[in-house]
Amino acid sequence: MTNLTIIRPNKTFSLKDFKEIWKYKELLYFFTWRDFKVRYKQTAIGASWAIFQPFVTMIVFSLFFGTLAKIPSDNTPYPIFIYVGLLFWQFFSNSLSDTSNSLIANQSIITKVYFPRLILPMSAVITKFADFIIATFILVGLMIYYGYLPNINGLFIIPFLLFITFMISVGGGLILASINVKYRDVRYVLPFFIQILLFVTPVIYPASIAGKYSWLLAFNPMTGVIQTARASLLGTTPINWTLLGLSSAVCVVILVIGVVYFKKTEKYFADII
Secondary structure (H helix, E strand, C coil), rough: CCCCCCCCCCCCCCCCHHHHHCCCCCHHHHHHHHHHHHCCCCCCHHHHHHHHHHHHHHHHHHHHHHHHHCCCCCCCCHHHHHHHHHHHHHHHHHHHHHHHHHHHHCCCCCCCCCCCCCHHHHHHHHHHHHHHHHHHHHHHHHHHHHCCCCHHHHHHHHHHHHHHHHHHHHHHHHHHHHHHHHCCCCCHHHHHHHHHHHHHHCCCCCCHHHHHHHHHHHHHHHHHHHHHHHHHHHHCCCHHHHHHHHHHHHHHHHHHHHHHHHHHHHHHHHHHH
């Protein structure tokens, strides 16, 4: 008699999922390293594209919003002001975009072999940490060029801000990736959504510019991340711990919702992808 083993994903996230992800940690490493290599494969400048995108965006925004529109920058050089925001914004936006497409891009693997599906979205976000670190060298160069000394103590909060950004990227990405399996409209809607979200996030302007309506920006979790990053690194304004706490809470809620929704729809992935 042949033994038949049926593998079913858990309907909810539990301690078993942590153990399973740890069990497949080598696969997580493989997917992360593969995504990083594939992205820059057969490119002339390789990983330098991680620097090129935020650097060129910083130049364009500095010209139009800093020089022509005269948008305030909390008494810091506008290129430094905007680049700090772009570092975290592009980490978030690129992570969200790649995570939402992570299941579709790996449909041949999903339909053939079992492994924790959570590994795919997680690897898509982890790859962006390398881009963030590479792009940080431009910020160092800008500070040297402008003779601007960063707040050294503020560097210790950056890992926490990255963790918050990681949570919201994974949480939002899990929701979008699950929807994208069934409705491919996500690939068309998401770029437009990210573009709109850029202008309601204080990337190119300080949150104070919104005046009495600045409290509305607090519902955007990236507002707390970017505002805290600028306050901790540039030291021009005190850290708003209430805003950071609100952003952290929103990120946790989005992550929980994303994981729960992903686990509930996971069993259908291989059938409808």
